[in-house]
Amino acid sequence: MSYPSRVQIIDVGPRDGLQNEKQPVPAAVKIELVQRLQTAGLTEIEVTSYVSPKWVPQMADNHAVMQGMARQAGVRYSVLTPNLKGYEAAVLDQPDEIVVFGAASEAFSQRNINCSIAESIERFAPVVAAAKAAGIAVRGAMSCTVGCPYEGDIAPERVAYLAGLMKGIGVERVDVADTIGVGTPRKVQAAIEATLQHFGINQVSGHFHDTYGQALSNTLASLELGVWNFQSSVAGLGGCPYAKGATGNVATEDVVYLLHGLGIDTGIDLDALVDAGQYISEQLGRPSGSRVARALLAKRAG
Numbered sequence: 001m002s003y004p005s006r007v008q009i010i011d012v013g014p015r016d017g018l019q020n021e022k023q024p025v026p027a028a029v030k031i032e033l034v035q036r037l038q039t040a041g042l043t044e045i046e047v048t049s050y051v052s053p054k055w056v057p058q059m060a061d062n063h064a065v066m067q068g069m070a071r072q073a074g075v076r077y078s079v080l081t082p083n084l085k086g087y088e089a090a091v092l093d094q095p096d097e098i099v100v101f102g103a104a105s106e107a108f109s110q111r112n113i114n115c116s117i118a119e120s121i122e123r124f125a126p127v128v129a130a131a132k133a134a135g136i137a138v139r140g141a142m143s144c145t146v147g148c149p150y151e152g153d154i155a156p157e158r159v160a161y162l163a164g165l166m167k168g169i170g171v172e173r174v175d176v177a178d179t180i181g182v183g184t185p186r187k188v189q190a191a192i193e194a195t196l197q198h199f200g201i202n203q204v205s206g207h208f209h210d211t212y213g214q215a216l217s218n219t220l221a222s223l224e225l226g227v228w229n230f231q232s233s234v235a236g237l238g239g240c241p242y243a244k245g246a247t248g249n250v251a252t253e254d255v256v257y258l259l260h261g262l263g264i265d266t267g268i269d270l271d272a273l274v275d276a277g278q279y280i281s282e283q284l285g286r287p288s289g290s291r292v293a294r295a296l297l298a299k300r301a302g
């Protein structure tokens with residue numbers, strides 16, 4: 001089996017990872033987390049979202065975080081923008097990439113962004129057009145591509161349908177997200193193959209939650225198809241406010257350990273990444289969700 005020689009990781013910890021925290025995480029802590037991630041070699045970081053603070057209070061400090069972080073050359077900072085109101089607020093903070101986020105499941109679309117899939121695309125279209133006119137890159141997140149907390153299994157045809165709609169409005173690349181972590185390798189491959197009907201392999205990334213402990217297997221299955229872009233959260237932070245019971249994203253430390261073990265270059269310093277994960281875990285007052293981090297920290301402690 002041959003795998004890609006290089007993998008690009010977007011750490012979504014500051015956004016996807018922290019959005020569900022019940023206690024407010026100070027902006028200064030989020031800024032320090034971004035700093036530690038870029039020091040560890042992450043060149044893509046999903047920083048925050050411009051959504052309703054009534055829906056997701058934890059992201060209400062989006063301006064403070066984006067304005068407060070020290071940007072590093074060569075790092076791409078992305079933010080979520082569900083509609084023009086979000087985009088107009090985000091653009092003041094000069095993101096490198098905006099993310100519109102839809103779902104392959106109608107019920108999840110309604111619960112997450114309060115509209116149908118078709119309506120979401122109508123909302124995204126002017127956002128995508130405005131971003132492209134401003135020279136800002138555009139990514140599309142596709143939630144529930146394998147399973148939905150409200151509808152159960154999601155057929156690959158529905159993923160292909162959403163990917164086609166995203167492509168139609170000018171989205172440049174898409175994330176195939178297993179929002180509730182129910183996917184297994186063949187199902188995830190089917191969702192990716194459905195997406196590849198509309199996007200090239202360089203424009204598709206894997207975004208796996210680890211609820212059922214399948215995320216690394218699903219990462220490997222995606223690599224087998226040639227996918228070389230992945231999203232993960234340092235320390236395995238996360239969980240979606242509209243996907244009850246879903247645990248965090250696969251831990252970036254675990255993905256990096258897997259990739260380095262396969263001889264795949266990530267540009268990431270695993271030790272520094274473990275430090276970043278330890279920092280945020282201490283701030284949240286709980287152990288890291290990364291098994292690799294826990295093992296390496298135990299080894300360090302001797």
Ligand SMILES: CC(C)(COP(=O)([O-])OP(=O)([O-])OC[C@H]1O[C@@H](n2cnc3c(N)ncnc32)[C@H](O)[C@@H]1OP(=O)([O-])[O-])[C@@H](O)C(=O)NCCC(=O)NCCSC(=O)C[C@@](C)(O)CC(=O)[O-]
Pocket residue numbers: 016019049050051052053055056082083085086087101112113114115141142143144177178179207240241
């Ligand atoms: C999308 C909306 C805003 C629609 O919410 P809505 O209620 O349908 O919007 P509306 O246009 O009717 O406006 C209602 C109120 O929201 C305000 N509003 C309207 N838009 C904005 C905005 N952009 N920023 C700030 N405020 C906004 C607007 O000004 C108004 O304020 P009011 O007059 O009541 O004071 C809402 O449903 C929402 O914020 N949802 C939260 C979505 C979210 O952040 N979900 C989690 C991220 S998705 C995810 O985690 C999955 C992903 C991407 O990681 C991949 C995966 O794992 O699957």
